Amino acid sequence: MNRRKVRKFKAFWAWQDEKEEAWLRSMSQQGLHLTEPLAPIVYSFLEGEPRDLVYRLDYVQRMSGDERGRYLQLFQDSGWEHLGANGGWQYFRKPVEAGDAPEIFTDPESKVEKYKGLLAYMFILLPFFVMLVSRIGSRPPAYRALDVVIFILFLLYMYAFLRIAHRVRQLRRL
Amino acid sequence: MAKPSSPYRYLPLTEATYYILLALDEPRHGYAVMQTVAEISQGTVEVGPGTLYGAFSKLEKEGLIVKIKEDDRRKTYGLSPQGEEVLAEQVRRLGIMERVGARWRARRQQARS
Numbered sequence: 001m002n003r004r005k006v007r008k009f010k011a012f013w014a015w016q017d018e019k020e021e022a023w024l025r026s027m028s029q030q031g032l033h034l035t036e037p038l039a040p041i042v043y044s045f046l047e048g049e050p051r052d053l054v055y056r057l058d059y060v061q062r063m064s065g066d067e068r069g070r071y072l073q074l075f076q077d078s079g080w081e082h083l084g085a086n087g088g089w090q091y092f093r094k095p096v097e098a099g100d101a102p103e104i105f106t107d108p109e110s111k112v113e114k115y116k117g118l119l120a121y122m123f124i125l126l127p128f129f130v131m132l133v134s135r136i137g138s139r140p141p142a143y144r145a146l147d148v149v150i151f152i153l154f155l156l157y158m159y160a161f162l163r164i165a166h167r168v169r170q171l172r173r174l
Numbered sequence: 175m176a177k178p179s180s181p182y183r184y185l186p187l188t189e190a191t192y193y194i195l196l197a198l199d200e201p202r203h204g205y206a207v208m209q210t211v212a213e214i215s216q217g218t219v220e221v222g223p224g225t226l227y228g229a230f231s232k233l234e235k236e237g238l239i240v241k242i243k244e245d246d247r248r249k250t251y252g253l254s255p256q257g258e259e260v261l262a263e264q265v266r267r268l269g270i271m272e273r274v275g276a277r278w279r280a281r282r283q284q285a286r287s
Contacts, residue, residue: 066246070249075223077204078222102222109190110224113228114228
C-alpha cells in the first residue's frame with residue numbers, strides 16, 4: 001500500500017491539551033497517524049489502516065539527558081510510544097485495549113501537578129511581559145502596531161494563565 | 175535530605191500513594207511498582223507512568239522513599255524509615271476506619287432484620 005504523508009494545520013491553546021488528544025485520536029480512527037517531527041500548529045500524519053490509538057500529552061520542561069532517558073523509559077516500559085516533544089509538551093501514544101482509553105495520569109492529584117508545572121513555567125515569563133507592557137505608549141507613533149501586538153499577546157498570556165488555574169481548581173474539587 | 179518531621183503532615187495518603195509505598199516494601203523500579211500496585215490492589219487502582227514519575231519525585235523530595243540503585247535506564251527505590259513510619263500510621267488509621275465501618279454495617283443489618 002502506498003503510504004501518503006498528510007500535513008494539517010491546527011491551533012490548540014495551552015489549556016486545550018485534552019481537546020488536542022481527542023482530535024489526534026479521531027484522526028487515527030480515520031487512518032491518519034501522527035508522526036514526528038512536531039512543530040507548533042503543524043501536524044504531520046502518515047496514512048494507514050484506521051486504528052483506535054489514544055494520544056496523551058505530558059508537560060515537562062528542562063530535564064537533564066540522563067533523567068529524560070529514564071522518564072521516557074518508564075513510559076516505554078508501560079507500553080507508551082513517545083512521538084516527540086514540542087515546547088515542553090511530550091506526545092505519547094498507546095493502542096486502546098478492551099475498550100478502555102489508557103491514561104498517563106490516573107488520579108486528579110497528579111493531573112494537578114502537571115498543570116502546576118505548566119503554570120510555574122509560564123510564571124517565569126511574567127517579568128518579561130510586565131516589562132514589555134510597561135513600555136506601551138512610550139514608543140514613537142510609528143510603532144503603534146507593535147504596541148497592539150504586545151498588548152494582545154499579554155491578554156492571551158493572562159487568559160491562558162486563568163484558564164489553566166481554573167482547570168487546577170476543578171481537578172482539586174474531584 | 176528532607177528534615178525529619180511528624181508523619182501526620184503526609185496523611186491521609188492518596189490511594190495511589192498508599193499502594194506505591196506498599197509496593198516499595200521491597201526495592202522496585204517504576205514499571206515494577208505499576209505492576210505490583212495493579213496486582214495488590216486487586217485491579218482497583220491503576221497507576222499511569224505520568225502519575226508514577228511525579229509520585230517518585232515528590233516522595234523522594236519528602237524523604238519517604240530513597241534511591242537504592244540507578245543506572246542510565248531506570249531508578250530503583252525503597253521505603254525510607256520515615257516512609258515506613260508514615261505507612262504504618264496510615265495502616266493504623268485505615269484499621270480504625272474499617273472497624274467502625276464494620277460495626278455500622280452490623281447495626282444496619284440488625285435493624286433491617
